[in-house]
Amino acid sequence: MRRSSNKADLLPLRLFGAYIAVFIGGTLFITINNLVIHGIAFEQLLKFNIPFLIISDIFLAFLLYAITYWRLGAVFRSFRRLGADLPKQVVFEKLMRFPGELSGGMILLALAFIALHHGIEIVSLQRRVDSWEHVVHLAQSVLSEVSLALILAVLLFVMTRRWLRSYAARLAMDKLPANRKHSAVRLLTLGAIIGFIITFSAAIRILPKAEEGWSAMSILGLPALYAVFSTSILAFYALELRKELRLLIDGLRKLADGEKSSLHRTFPVLSVHEVGRLASAVNEIQTRIGQSYLEVERQLRLAYAVQQKLLPKRLAVTPEFDIAASCQQCHEVGGDWYDVIPLGEHRYCIAIGDVSGKGMPAALLMSAAMTGLRTVVAQGGTAGDMLGRLNLYMYQMTRGRMYTTAGLAILDVSAASLEYAAAGHLDPYWIRQGELIDWPCSSLPLGMFPDTAYHGASRAWAPGDMFLLYTDGIIESGQAAGDMLGFERWEQELRRLSPERHAEDQLQALLGRLEHSEHEGELHDDRTVILLRWKGRL
Incomplete structure (x- = not known):
């Protein structure tokens, strides 16, 4: 593996900065929800909620940073050194799997902290659960925080996947082993389910505000915003798939048209799902066709030599x-x-x-x-x-x-x-x-x-x-x-x-x-x- 540029050395710091930004943004989002939707006074939030969330943000960012080094430490070293500790295939697999591992792990951690946070609230009598109204209020808070965790998880997945793909491209992968575990369709389906949960949770939390005199536009605004966010994430992922597929279609069309230059073109494998496996298959087809073409060219050169020998060398004068x-x-x-x-x-x-x-x-x-x-x-x-x-x-x-x-x-x-x-x-x-x-x-x-x-x-x-x-x-x-x-x-x-x-x-x-x-x-x-x-x- 070739020595990478200084940008590769900054990748861990960039990931850590992203973690901090995402979690601080989550804290601001929770705080605004508590102020606007739940009507909690800012002074009350300063007593417990905000300090707890900030400490949680820092702790989670360092925890994810440690997890990142645990999962990708060998990959970072491989990019920094001329000699790689890991085979190129292993490095690629780790880079491609990490966004999913990170977002899934973040969801689990968020669920754990949500439970811990509200458990402490209940034990310290900061939150009452002695009536059905209080239980419903608690459920709405949990649903809001779960939807926020899903939003942050999706953002982390999209950001880390986009950054790590640029590093995966440096590996110049052109072949994948036969593996059917990863699926773009499954990922799109999961994204649609998460988008529905996020939008549904926003609607559930905002509907009671109709009794407080909120306008229809105000009530529909928050669910619509969540729906736009979810759709945008799915559209972004779908556009990436379409871009990769278009490159493959153009390459196959040139191959079908018999363009000689297309035989020497290698499509970069940038994913482990169906599109990546398709690119791998196309590269393998091109390699085999190229080898067959070289054999045909060799035979044609031999036939040309035979033809030239048949034509008269010297003409009568x-x-x-x-x-x-x-x-x-x-x-x-x-x-x-x-x-x-x-x-x-x-x-x-x-x-x-x-x-x-x-x-x-x-x-x-x-x-x-x-x-x-x-x-x-x-x-x-x-x-x-x-x-x-x-x-x-x-x-x-x-x-x-x-x-x-x-x-x-x-x-x-x-x-x-x-x-x-x-x-x-x-x-x-x-x-x-x-x-x-x-x-x-x-x-x-x-x-x-x-x-x-x-x-x-x-x-x-x-x-x-x-x-x-x-x-x-x-x-x-x-x-x-x-x-x-x-x-x-x-x-x-x-x-x-x-x-x-x-x-x-x-x-x-x-x-x-x-x-x-x-x-x-x-x-x-x-x-x-x-x-x-x-x-x-x-």
């Missing part, structure tokens, strides 16, 4: 052409993929795809698509043939439940031509002398049906021509910020590409302009681009 590619994932793992596969000495397969969904399922299907691609490409054939075999491979894995778009091009360097076929993928761009030439070529995505046929088309290269493949994450850039790129602005950027510059330099410059224009803190969809530049045959 020959005297006739150069190629550049970029794949940016919005999560730890993604569904976008691309590949460049040599098909002998003068032919290359260039493929791009976008798997439906996101996260781990999309990443697994992406890995399967790339593995299947390399298998079917090795069997040869046209671009459409390769997509047909890959489609059957994907369907056998997913049975139509998931799919992937794909664009597949076969570059023939010796023939200076490019064959392209697509499976539900966005149409590529053929860029010649700053002009964008559409290449419409669409069909169903891979994996939806087993017998889908795919057909391709070919074009001949001219020096300076460029061929660009991309995924929809490019077009949707900036959507979260309310400024989606769209096809028109994307095509404006493509017209700025130069046939004289290397493909890698141009691709990096293109992506840099997109990131600068969108002002988006993080990606909300994977973005993949492949740029092929034909330099011409030597």
